Amino acid sequence: MAKKITPRSKDYSRWYTDVIQQAELADYAPVKGCMVVRPYGYALWENIKDGLDRRFKATGHVNAYFPLFIPMSFLQKEAEHVEGFSPELAVVTYGGGKELEEPLVVRPTSETIIGHMYAQWVRSYRDLPILINQWANVVRWEMRTRLFLRTTEFLWQEGHTVHATYEEAQEETLRMLDVYADFAENDAAIPVIKGRKSESEKFAGADTSYSIEAMMGDKRALQAGTSHNLGQNFARAFEIKYLDQNNELQYGWTTSWGVSWRILGAVVMVHGDDQGLVLPPKLAPYQVVIVPIWRSEDEKAQVLEATGRVKAALTDVRVKVDDREEYSPGWKFNEWEMRGVPLRIEIGPRDVAVGQVVLARRDIAGDKSVVPISELARRVPQMLTVIQADMLERARQFQKENTYQPTTYEELKEAVAKGFALAYWCGDPECEAKVKDETKATTRCIPLDQGGVGPGRCAICGKEATERAIFARAY
Amino acid sequence: MAKKITPRSKDYSRWYTDVIQQAELADYAPVKGCMVVRPYGYALWENIKDGLDRRFKATGHVNAYFPLFIPMSFLQKEAEHVEGFSPELAVVTYGGGKELEEPLVVRPTSETIIGHMYAQWVRSYRDLPILINQWANVVRWEMRTRLFLRTTEFLWQEGHTVHATYEEAQEETLRMLDVYADFAENDAAIPVIKGRKSESEKFAGADTSYSIEAMMGDKRALQAGTSHNLGQNFARAFEIKYLDQNNELQYGWTTSWGVSWRILGAVVMVHGDDQGLVLPPKLAPYQVVIVPIWRSEDEKAQVLEATGRVKAALTDVRVKVDDREEYSPGWKFNEWEMRGVPLRIEIGPRDVAVGQVVLARRDIAGDKSVVPISELARRVPQMLTVIQADMLERARQFQKENTYQPTTYEELKEAVAKGFALAYWCGDPECEAKVKDETKATTRCIPLDQGGVGPGRCAICGKEATERAIFARAY
Numbered sequence: 024m025a026k027k028i029t030p031r032s033k034d035y036s037r038w039y040t041d042v043i044q045q046a047e048l049a050d051y052a053p054v055k056g057c058m059v060v061r062p063y064g065y066a067l068w069e070n071i072k073d074g075l076d077r078r079f080k081a082t083g084h085v086n087a088y089f090p091l092f093i094p095m096s097f098l099q100k101e102a103e104h105v106e107g108f109s110p111e112l113a114v115v116t117y118g119g120g121k122e123l124e125e126p127l128v129v130r131p132t133s134e135t136i137i138g139h140m141y142a143q144w145v146r147s148y149r150d151l152p153i154l155i156n157q158w159a160n161v162v163r164w165e166m167r168t169r170l171f172l173r174t175t176e177f178l179w180q181e182g183h184t185v186h187a188t189y190e191e192a193q194e195e196t197l198r199m200l201d202v203y204a205d206f207a208e209n210d211a212a213i214p215v216i217k218g219r220k221s222e223s224e225k226f227a228g229a230d231t232s233y234s235i236e237a238m239m240g241d242k243r244a245l246q247a248g249t250s251h252n253l254g255q256n257f258a259r260a261f262e263i264k265y266l267d268q269n270n271e272l273q274y275g276w277t278t279s280w281g282v283s284w285r286i287l288g289a290v291v292m293v294h295g296d297d298q299g300l301v302l303p304p305k306l307a308p309y310q311v312v313i314v315p316i317w318r319s320e321d322e323k324a325q326v327l328e329a330t331g332r333v334k335a336a337l338t339d340v341r342v343k344v345d346d347r348e349e350y351s352p353g354w355k356f357n358e359w360e361m362r363g364v365p366l367r368i369e370i371g372p373r374d375v376a377v378g379q380v381v382l383a384r385r386d387i388a389g390d391k392s393v394v395p396i397s398e399l400a401r402r403v404p405q406m407l408t409v410i411q412a413d414m415l416e417r418a419r420q421f422q423k424e425n426t427y428q429p430t431t432y433e434e435l436k437e438a439v440a441k442g443f444a445l446a447y448w449c450g451d452p453e454c455e456a457k458v459k460d461e462t463k464a465t466t467r468c469i470p471l472d473q474g475g476v477g478p479g480r481c482a483i484c485g486k487e488a489t490e491r492a493i494f495a496r497a498y
Numbered sequence: 499m500a501k502k503i504t505p506r507s508k509d510y511s512r513w514y515t516d517v518i519q520q521a522e523l524a525d526y527a528p529v530k531g532c533m534v535v536r537p538y539g540y541a542l543w544e545n546i547k548d549g550l551d552r553r554f555k556a557t558g559h560v561n562a563y564f565p566l567f568i569p570m571s572f573l574q575k576e577a578e579h580v581e582g583f584s585p586e587l588a589v590v591t592y593g594g595g596k597e598l599e600e601p602l603v604v605r606p607t608s609e610t611i612i613g614h615m616y617a618q619w620v621r622s623y624r625d626l627p628i629l630i631n632q633w634a635n636v637v638r639w640e641m642r643t644r645l646f647l648r649t650t651e652f653l654w655q656e657g658h659t660v661h662a663t664y665e666e667a668q669e670e671t672l673r674m675l676d677v678y679a680d681f682a683e684n685d686a687a688i689p690v691i692k693g694r695k696s697e698s699e700k701f702a703g704a705d706t707s708y709s710i711e712a713m714m715g716d717k718r719a720l721q722a723g724t725s726h727n728l729g730q731n732f733a734r735a736f737e738i739k740y741l742d743q744n745n746e747l748q749y750g751w752t753t754s755w756g757v758s759w760r761i762l763g764a765v766v767m768v769h770g771d772d773q774g775l776v777l778p779p780k781l782a783p784y785q786v787v788i789v790p791i792w793r794s795e796d797e798k799a800q801v802l803e804a805t806g807r808v809k810a811a812l813t814d815v816r817v818k819v820d821d822r823e824e825y826s827p828g829w830k831f832n833e834w835e836m837r838g839v840p841l842r843i844e845i846g847p848r849d850v851a852v853g854q855v856v857l858a859r860r861d862i863a864g865d866k867s868v869v870p871i872s873e874l875a876r877r878v879p880q881m882l883t884v885i886q887a888d889m890l891e892r893a894r895q896f897q898k899e900n901t902y903q904p905t906t907y908e909e910l911k912e913a914v915a916k917g918f919a920l921a922y923w924c925g926d927p928e929c930e931a932k933v934k935d936e937t938k939a940t941t942r943c944i945p946l947d948q949g950g951v952g953p954g955r956c957a958i959c960g961k962e963a964t965e966r967a968i969f970a971r972a973y
Contacts, residue, residue, distance in 0.1 A: 052611070057567060059563065059565065069561065086540045086543065088543075089527070089534050090529050090651055093529070112953065113592070113602075114593070115591075115604065116589065117588070117601075118588045120584070120587075120639070127529065136528070139528055158637065159635075164569075164593045165594075325906050349624065365543065431602070449802050490664040
């Protein structure tokens with residue numbers, strides 16, 4: 024079965040779907056809007072999970088698990104929350120052959136049921152902070168879906184914390200935003216802009232939402248993680264109260280933050296090319312693929328022996344040996360390029376004779392080098408580090424080149440047609456709505472780092488503005 | 499809040515719930531039959547997952563993820579399967595505010611939807627075997643629930659494989675049964691009996707089901723894992739076909755196998771005592787708790803300095819230091835005993851002065867030894883290994899002592915009232931039903947290891963019997 028990937032320039036969206044299906048990351052499920060994550064995609068997701076989970080634990084968080092089903096009445100306790108999520112709910116009305124007295128919602132997010140439990144667990148200031156994360160599936164009924172980016176069911180992590188003060192909750196909210204940015208840049212090689220969401224774009228029930236925003240290969244934005252300061256909204260709705268040091272009852276302050284498998288879609292779109300996936304070494308299921316090349320049985324024995332030695336030397340590297348007989352070396356080169364393996368090692372009989380191999384980088388087409396076998400244990404990890412850094416740098420450069428700083432509405436319209444617009448915005452929702460209506464671009468976030476510039480004039484209405492926002496068309 | 503655990507002798511079932519709630523493994527959820535796994539319980543579950551996942555990968559399996567929702571029509575494709583699961587289904591009838599045309603079932607197990615996908619992925623014998631596992635939540639509407647053992651929603655893993663021949667499928671079925679037994683005995687310190695399920699107890703849709711059965715502290719049985727040879731039942735229902743080496747179309751042979759968080763309940767019941775949990779070192783979230791003891795500030799500084807050194811020396815051990823000021827050493831001893839930490843290290847000022855600490859084993863009441871600090875890095879891992887082995891051996895002894903070999907129906911009735919009965923059974927479902935009706939004991943399994951005995955007489959009807967079965971009351 025010959026595999027063909029639509030070129031990005033021809034149809035970016037088709038390219039994305041082709042890459043995901045042909046690299047066997049995922050497949051469409053026979054349930055509307057749902058997806059199957061295939062083993063290669065799941066191995067990538069496992070590495071993403073590990074990278075995040077390690078960071079959560081290093082910042083004092085623990086994992087737990089809360090129920091899939093939430094009584095409908097729970098959602099109704101927080102007015103904005105239920106309004107935001109009602110249109111997206113999947114509802115269980117029958118259980119064990121009987122109609123349920125109260126319908127159960129399949130969790131779209133878990134602030135409500137976790138809030139209910141926290142109200143029982145928190146008694147005194149000594150119980151705070153509560154710093155819990157869960158890895159779970161959630162369901163949001165989506166009209167238009169796209170593999171990984173927007174699916175009815177998706178896998179994610181959701182952190183839910185309770186603090187004694189506003190300040191601590193705010194500190195946590197920003198800490199987790201930093202954790203997400205650190206993961207995105209250092210593990211996924213995706214440069215991100217950390218910022219505050221506008222009122223219209225914030226999470227239903229939050230006081231303030233923050234996000235990390237990344238630029239995809241087609242210059243559109245993708246929100247890759249969010250962190251919310253929920254104020255006392257859920258604490259009041261669910262009665263999360265604690266006795267403070269003066270023995271007075273206080274409401275807690277809560278946060279929530281989440282990253283889903285959509286970040287896997289971002290990895291595809293930020294780094295991929297017309298040959299397929301390009302995976303950052305830290306996340307790649309296989310960091311190195313070894314393709315042994317032989318014609319005769321004699322050659323085969325020699326080459327496979329050398330292959331075994333090379334694999335054994337690469338102790339801390341995730342190595343795949345592709346010694347299948349039914350495919351040619353050329354076919355294998357294409358296959359593993361399409362699957363984005365960062366480094367390929369080619370070993371042929373002449374290489375074995377002189378004790379060397381050919382190393383080919385996936386991220387730079389045609390970049391091949393010849394390395395003595397005795398050097399591989401040192402050189403391969405080095406090259407993986409270089410590839411990881413280069414991928415981040417290239418993505419950073421791409422984002423920079425395609426970010427504009429329009430000062431007039433005309434310039435802004437031009438900018439969002441071809442990339443990100445970093446523009447002064449007065450904060451008026453009407454200006455935001457106008458841009459959205461006329462260009463389909465939305466405010467992605469108001470960057471925390473404003474670049475040291477002072478106040479200016481709103482690029483839309485010309486009124487005074489204290490901050491700049493990122494406007495872009497988004498996934 | 500003083501914690502009290504009901505003694506096992508008074509009310510075993512209450513003891514079990516007390517231990518789980520007070521050790522903060524889990525809590526009841528506000529949704530009927532559902533449960534919240536708290537951080538300490540989840541850390542235990544993570545270790546269980548790791549132990550199993552490592553073994554799955556070592557036997558060539560990979561992970562993937564399939565959808566939560568299954569079209570109702572899929573379940574109906576396999577007649578026995580739908581009959582078995584229909585009474586337990588949770589059904590989504592509304593999505594995105596609209597009534598669905600076809601109701602969606604929340605997966606009770608995933609043979610059907612995975613079978614549907616496999617039918618698309620399998621083309622030729624070269625694609626076989628498919629060896630996929632998924633970690634997921636499933637839902638079965640249960641009338642009477644019990645924490646971890648029987649909950650409406652539960653976490654588990656389900657392996658689903660496709661093979662070219664019956665023999666390979668059977669080999670896989672038994673391989674995974676061995677993997678489960680290996681995990682149960684070596685990580686969970688739970689001795690298990692591997693065996694075949696009777697026709698009436700097998701999985702709905704399987705040709706043959708196998709299980710591992712363990713004896714709990716109240717001498718009842720618990721099925722801790724199952725492995726099914728599904729024959730061609732699901733391959734035919736979902737059209738999983740492949741071209742064989744002769745280019746002829748053949749149906750595949752499938753297996754499925756699963757372990758859920760119920761095995762965590764088994765860990766509680768096999769090892770726990772009236773003080774609470776006793777956790778096997780390989781699974782314990784904390785293998786060692788260090789309790790520093792001081793009265794004056796001077797002593798505190800010395801003791802905490804030594805505590806730091808001890809913790810630093812125990813590099814490959816999961817160590818918790820409990821240096822909280824608001825609790826007394828005695829309170830902490832009780833707390834961590836209740837939570838089942840295998841080893842406690844006590845460090846007081848006199849210990850520091852002479853360079854030693856006190857080590858207390860959780861599994862043997864009153865077992866304390868004095869060990870030089872300089873020896874700890876060697877002795878602690880040793881003791882953990884000893885504890886792990888001793889726990890398995892004690893559980894094995896307990897199982898042996900409470901397993902009887904009745905030859906008459908009267909003896910069998912007596913045996914199942916006080917433990918396991920290993921008895922000849924002719925295989926007639928009527929004999930099985932009679933035992934169940936009159937004693938509530940069921941056939942747990944027909945052990946693969948029959949102990950080298952020949953044929954005998956059915957303990958129930960006296961007819962000829964070729965095999966012995968385990969009869970017991972079960973969870």
